[in-house]
Amino acid sequence: MHRSLIANVIALVASFSCGAASTATPVQLAPRATSTALCPTYNGKKYQDANGASYAVTCYNTNNGNVIATTGDPVNLGQCMEACDQESGCTAALFHMGVNMCYLLSSVGTMTSNGNYNIGVKSSSSTTSTASAAASSCSTVQVTFNELVTTSWQQSVMLVGSISQLGNWNPNSGVSLSASGYTSSNPLWSATVGLPAGTTFQYKYVVIGVDGTVTWEADPNQSYTVPSNACSATEADSWQSVSSVSSSSATLASTVKNTISATSTTSVAATSTCTNGPNSRNCWSGGYDIDTDFDTAWPTTGRTVSYSWTITNITMAPDGYSRHVLAVNGQYPGPVLEANWGDQISVTVTNNMPNNGTTIHWHGIRQHNNNGQDGVPGVTECPLAPGQTKTYTFQATQYGSSWYHSHFSSQYGDGILGPIVSLPQSMMRVNIR
Numbered sequence: 001m002h003r004s005l006i007a008n009v010i011a012l013v014a015s016f017s018c019g020a021a022s023t024a025t026p027v028q029l030a031p032r033a034t035s036t037a038l039c040p041t042y043n044g045k046k047y048q049d050a051n052g053a054s055y056a057v058t059c060y061n062t063n064n065g066n067v068i069a070t071t072g073d074p075v076n077l078g079q080c081m082e083a084c085d086q087e088s089g090c091t092a093a094l095f096h097m098g099v100n101m102c103y104l105l106s107s108v109g110t111m112t113s114n115g116n117y118n119i120g121v122k123s124s125s126s127t128t129s130t131a132s133a134a135a136s137s138c139s140t141v142q143v144t145f146n147e148l149v150t151t152s153w154q155q156s157v158m159l160v161g162s163i164s165q166l167g168n169w170n171p172n173s174g175v176s177l178s179a180s181g182y183t184s185s186n187p188l189w190s191a192t193v194g195l196p197a198g199t200t201f202q203y204k205y206v207v208i209g210v211d212g213t214v215t216w217e218a219d220p221n222q223s224y225t226v227p228s229n230a231c232s233a234t235e236a237d238s239w240q241s242v243s244s245v246s247s248s249s250a251t252l253a254s255t256v257k258n259t260i261s262a263t264s265t266t267s268v269a270a271t272s273t274c275t276n277g278p279n280s281r282n283c284w285s286g287g288y289d290i291d292t293d294f295d296t297a298w299p300t301t302g303r304t305v306s307y308s309w310t311i312t313n314i315t316m317a318p319d320g321y322s323r324h325v326l327a328v329n330g331q332y333p334g335p336v337l338e339a340n341w342g343d344q345i346s347v348t349v350t351n352n353m354p355n356n357g358t359t360i361h362w363h364g365i366r367q368h369n370n371n372g373q374d375g376v377p378g379v380t381e382c383p384l385a386p387g388q389t390k391t392y393t394f395q396a397t398q399y400g401s402s403w404y405h406s407h408f409s410s411q412y413g414d415g416i417l418g419p420i421v422s423l424p425q426s427m428m429r430v431n432i433r
C-alpha cells in the first residue's frame with residue numbers, strides 16, 4: 001500500500017507540467033519523515049463504532065498488513081473504524097493523516113513507528129453491550145439508532161416504528177435523526193431514544209423531502225428488542241432499498257411514497273437536537289445548524305453559480321492618482337463572487353494582460369481533494385499565459401466571507417482581488433445569479 005500511495009503522488013506531480021518543463025524527469029521525492037509527533041494525541045485512545053465495538057489505537061506504520069479495501073476522505077480514525085466495521089473480514093484499519101485515506105486491513109503485520117499513520121485494531125472482546133451488561137441494568141435504555149443513508153439537499157431522516165415512542169408508524173410523530181456526523185463517505189444519520197427495557201418493536205426509516213414527500217425504506221420491517229441488562233445500546237442500519245431485497249420477496253413492490261402536508265410555517269426543519277424559537281434561527285434545513293462543522297458536513301444544492309472574468313492591464317485612479325491597474329472585468333476591486341453554501345462555483349478566467357502570467361487563488365476555501373483549483377502557480381498549476389483561459393470549479397463547502405486574489409507575483413497589490421461571499425443557510429438567497 002505504501003508503494004501505491006507514493007505512486008499516486010508521483011502521478012500527481014507528473015500530471016502537471018508547464019510548457020518546456022514537460023520533458024523534465026520526474027521529481028524525486030524526499031523520504032517520508034518518521035516523526036511520531038502526531039502519535040501521542042491518539043495513542044491509547046478508544047473509539048467506538050456504530051455497532052458498539054471498541055477499538056484501541058496504536059500509532060504504527062504497517063509494512064505488510066493485508067489491505068482488503070480503501071476508502072477516501074475519512075476525517076478521523078473513528079470514521080475509518082466505522083468503515084472497517086462495515087467490511088467483512090476487517091480486523092484493523094489504518095488512517096493515513098497526510099492524505100485522509102483509510103485502509104481496511106485483514107491483518108496488521110509488522111509495524112514500525114511512523115507518525116503519519118494511526119491504526120485501530122478491532123478488539124473482539126470488548127463491546128459496549130457486554131461492558132454495560134456487566135455494569136448495571138436500567139428501566140429506560142438509551143438506544144442510539146445509526147442509519148447510513150445518502151440524502152440530498154434539504155432532505156431529512158426520521159425513525160418510525162410500531163411503538164408510541166416511534167410515532168406508531170405515523171411519520172408526523174416519528175423521531176428526527178441528526179446529520180451532525182454526516183459526511184459524503186459516511187452518510188450517518190443518528191438519534192438516541194429512551195425506550196423501556198425489554199420492549200420489542202418493529203421500525204423503519206423514512207426520508208422526508210423538502211416538499212414533505214415521505215419515502216419509506218423497502219420491506220421488511222426491522223425488528224428490535226431493547227436490552228434489559230444494559231442502560232445504553234446501539235443499533236446500526238443501512239437504508240434498505242428495493243434492489244437490496246431478494247426478488248422473491250412478495251413485499252418487493254411495497255416501497256411506499258406518501259405526501260404529507262407541511263405542518264410548519266417555515267421551510268426550516270428543526271432536528272431532534274436543534275429547535276428554532278422566537279429569538280433563535282440557529283436550526284437550518286437538511287439537518288444542518290449553526291453548530292455544523294463545515295469541515296465534515298455541508299449541503300449540496302445542485303446549483304452552479306457561474307462567473308466569467310477577464311484580467312486586463314488598464315489605467316485607473318482608485319485613489320485619485322492615475323496609475324496602471326490590473327483589473328478584473330475592468331474594475332477594482334473585482335466583482336463580488338457570491339454563492340449559497342453548497343453551491344458549485346465556476347469561474348472562467350481569461351488572462352488578457354500582454355506580458356504577465358496569472359492564477360486566481362480562493363483565499364480560505366479549503367479545496368479538499370480539489371488541489372488543482374487552488375490557484376497556486378508552480379504548486380498546483382501552471383500560471384495562465386497571456387491569452388489563456390481556465391475555468392476554476394469548486395464547491396462552496398464553507399460559508400462566510402473571504403477574498404480571492406491573484407497568486408502570481410505581487411499582482412494582487414496591483415488590483416487582481418475581490419470579495420467572496422458564501423451565504424450560510426440562515427441567509428440564503430435562492431435567486432443568486
Ligand SMILES: [Cu+2]
Nearest residue numbers: 361363364405
Ligand atoms: Cu490568499
